[in-house]
Amino acid sequence: MSAHEMNLRDWLTSDDPETRMQARLGQGFRLARALARNPLAMVGLVVIVALLLIAAFAPWLAPFSPTEGVLANRLQPPSATHWMGTDELGRDILSRVIHGTRITLMIVVLVAVIAAPLGLIMGAVAGYFGGWVDRLLMGFTDIFLSLPRLILALAFVAALGPGIENAVIAIAITAWPVYARIARAEVLTFRNAEFIAAVQMQGASSWRIIGLHVIPLCLSSTIVRVTLDMAGIILTAAGLGFLGLGAQPPLPEWGAMISRGRSFILDQWWVATMPGFAIVIVSLGFCLFGDGLRDVLDPKQRSKG
Amino acid sequence: MTLTQTMTQAPARKLAQRVWPPLRFVLTVAVTFLGLLAITFVIGRVVPIDPVLAVVGDRASVETYEAARQAMGLHDPWVVQFARYVGDVVQGDLGQSVSTGRAVADDLARVFPATLEMATLGILIGVALGVPMGVWAAARQGTWVDQVIRVIGLAGYAIPAFWLGLVGLVLFYAKLRWVGGPGRIDIFLDGMVPVRSGLLLLDSAIAGNWEAFRSAFSHIVLPATILGFFSLAYIARMTRSFMLEQLGQEFIITARVKGVPERVVLWRHAFRPIRVQLITVIGLSYAGLLEGSVMIETVFSWPGIGNYLTTALLNADMNAVLGATLVIGAVFVAINKGSDALYRLLDPRART
Numbered sequence A: 001m002s003a004h005e006m007n008l009r010d011w012l013t014s015d016d017p018e019t020r021m022q023a024r025l026g027q028g029f030r031l032a033r034a035l036a037r038n039p040l041a042m043v044g045l046v047v048i049v050a051l052l053l054i055a056a057f058a059p060w061l062a063p064f065s066p067t068e069g070v071l072a073n074r075l076q077p078p079s080a081t082h083w084m085g086t087d088e089l090g091r092d093i094l095s096r097v098i099h100g101t102r103i104t105l106m107i108v109v110l111v112a113v114i115a116a117p118l119g120l121i122m123g124a125v126a127g128y129f130g131g132w133v134d135r136l137l138m139g140f141t142d143i144f145l146s147l148p149r150l151i152l153a154l155a156f157v158a159a160l161g162p163g164i165e166n167a168v169i170a171i172a173i174t175a176w177p178v179y180a181r182i183a184r185a186e187v188l189t190f191r192n193a194e195f196i197a198a199v200q201m202q203g204a205s206s207w208r209i210i211g212l213h214v215i216p217l218c219l220s221s222t223i224v225r226v227t228l229d230m231a232g233i234i235l236t237a238a239g240l241g242f243l244g245l246g247a248q249p250p251l252p253e254w255g256a257m258i259s260r261g262r263s264f265i266l267d268q269w270w271v272a273t274m275p276g277f278a279i280v281i282v283s284l285g286f287c288l289f290g291d292g293l294r295d296v297l298d299p300k301q302r303s304k305g
Numbered sequence B: 001m002t003l004t005q006t007m008t009q010a011p012a013r014k015l016a017q018r019v020w021p022p023l024r025f026v027l028t029v030a031v032t033f034l035g036l037l038a039i040t041f042v043i044g045r046v047v048p049i050d051p052v053l054a055v056v057g058d059r060a061s062v063e064t065y066e067a068a069r070q071a072m073g074l075h076d077p078w079v080v081q082f083a084r085y086v087g088d089v090v091q092g093d094l095g096q097s098v099s100t101g102r103a104v105a106d107d108l109a110r111v112f113p114a115t116l117e118m119a120t121l122g123i124l125i126g127v128a129l130g131v132p133m134g135v136w137a138a139a140r141q142g143t144w145v146d147q148v149i150r151v152i153g154l155a156g157y158a159i160p161a162f163w164l165g166l167v168g169l170v171l172f173y174a175k176l177r178w179v180g181g182p183g184r185i186d187i188f189l190d191g192m193v194p195v196r197s198g199l200l201l202l203d204s205a206i207a208g209n210w211e212a213f214r215s216a217f218s219h220i221v222l223p224a225t226i227l228g229f230f231s232l233a234y235i236a237r238m239t240r241s242f243m244l245e246q247l248g249q250e251f252i253i254t255a256r257v258k259g260v261p262e263r264v265v266l267w268r269h270a271f272r273p274i275r276v277q278l279i280t281v282i283g284l285s286y287a288g289l290l291e292g293s294v295m296i297e298t299v300f301s302w303p304g305i306g307n308y309l310t311t312a313l314l315n316a317d318m319n320a321v322l323g324a325t326l327v328i329g330a331v332f333v334a335i336n337k338g339s340d341a342l343y344r345l346l347d348p349r350a351r352t
Helices: A010-014 A020-036 A039-056 A093-129 A132-143 A149-160 A166-189 A194-201 A206-242 A255-263 A271-299 A297-303 B003-046 B051-056 B061-069 B080-090 B104-139 B144-158 B161-175 B200-207 B212-245 B250-258 B264-299 B305-314 B318-346
Strands: none
Touching: A020 A039, A039 A093, A039 A271, A093 A132, A093 A206, A093 A255, A093 A271, A132 A166, A132 B003, A149 A166, A149 A206, A149 B003, A149 B264, A149 B305, A149 B318, A166 A206, A194 A271, A194 B200, A206 A255, A206 A271, A206 B144, A206 B161, A206 B264, A255 A271, A255 B144, A271 B144, A297 B104, A297 B200, A297 B212, B003 B080, B003 B104, B051 B061, B051 B144, B051 B318, B104 B144, B104 B200, B104 B212, B104 B264, B104 B305, B104 B318, B161 B212, B161 B264, B212 B264, B250 B264, B264 B305, B264 B318, B305 B318
16 A cells, blocks of 8 residues: 555555654544644643744844833833833833843753753663662652752852853753653663663673663653653743742743842832733743643653553 | 571561661661762862861961871871761761851751751742642643643742742732741841740740741741742642652543442542651652752742852851751751651551
């Protein structure tokens, strides 16, 4: 049977795919279909896509400059020209919130890119080798896991100095242990499976097995966890910004904006409140999408709430 | 192996089986504390501020600098320095705070009760609302009640605590005047209550000063409720999933078939077995609240450990930062491991 005889849908959902690509596309299709049935996950996806688009087209979407304001227009309440009002330097808050998506996105992507592979490798190595390697690496992981993340991040930033790069490093340092634990647990479920033994007997080195056979199988649970963690990362980054330890002015980082608005919170409530709504919407989006993704990719975890 | 050998070895193995798990637990806790110390030690070393320069000033001669460096023990190997650090901490010496001029340990002892009071009230609110909400959501699984509770739970993961604090202040303090503003008590009542436990509500009640009690309560209720909301989110979510697990069991079906009222099925048959599991969850969120109070305290100018930590951060007062990190970390670990131990003691299934 060849592909052009049936329609695309049948080709994708075929039970005996002819090529590896067809199998993978089919898997992706089934996943997408399962996700599409979950309305809350779709809401989350819409939020994430909107975040990406807004970040990509920020300079064209923002009606005003994010860094330069008109002092005569300072602390204006929300109006038709300034939908979210203006801040103490007369800058349009909506434009700053729009440009802030870039900073938020950059932080979550950097943290994920640093912390997830680190945890994944730690967990895969520990789970694959077992024995004293496992005990050593997991002991190290458990120490980090049992310490308060936010406080550790604060202490690290205090040592490294304030700034967005250091905030990213500090958050990544506190984020990886969870991924290591998850990856190890995943590896243990198939460590003694026959396909691992088969590759071993073909003479593959341990590192080759870990890199090409073990880690790919841990990817889906790690991706789920990273998505679920995104909200926490955004909140921590905003918290660091709020305390003046993250992004520095005049960068339009949401947490830092809330912190600036604190001084006029009683009379000009919009300065501090508006960026907060942006944080809530984006975090909620990642939460909802992560929840849906977990139900689809990782059904074992579903009952654990 | 002969029979006599087996018989003499059996009691020994039994003893080992009984002694080893608690021993391993104690060792794990000790190693975790040591790890915490190692982390604060390393953070203290990577600080770009040269501790010697901070003492002698930047115009000191090379000889003075070297002498001071020698006196501060910075020439010693790292292991020796770390051992000395651990020794100091064990004896309660966390160094001097640059900004307050006092010993960090004394400062922390002074501010800790304020945090404890707020977090404790917060967890009480969280448990009192979160557990029933979780049970309710499980009982009405899939209905709008479940959805609403689920969204409230997710909100706990998506709303920044410091922002909610600010919004709460604007709404309930500035606009509605329902609660007191920032701080622990109205200024004119400050210091009027003799300090006994450091917990203002308790102290003013003991002293019989009800005006102070009312003022303290109006100040603590908003930050504690907001903290409680964050623990509620987690507690309700976990209670729901534990309950669903129980409600799927066969004895529940039996009870329902027997005609046991639904309320009894929920609270007696399904809820009782999960109480022990909930201890761990509550312990975990209590520890989380101690940490979460850092942000809330900053917003409410609450004179607790979180506020102390953030003030120290902004002043680059490293001894104070590391001391506060250490204390919060240690309490966090102690509560977590404590609830873990309690769980093992109470749940026969976890005993090995």
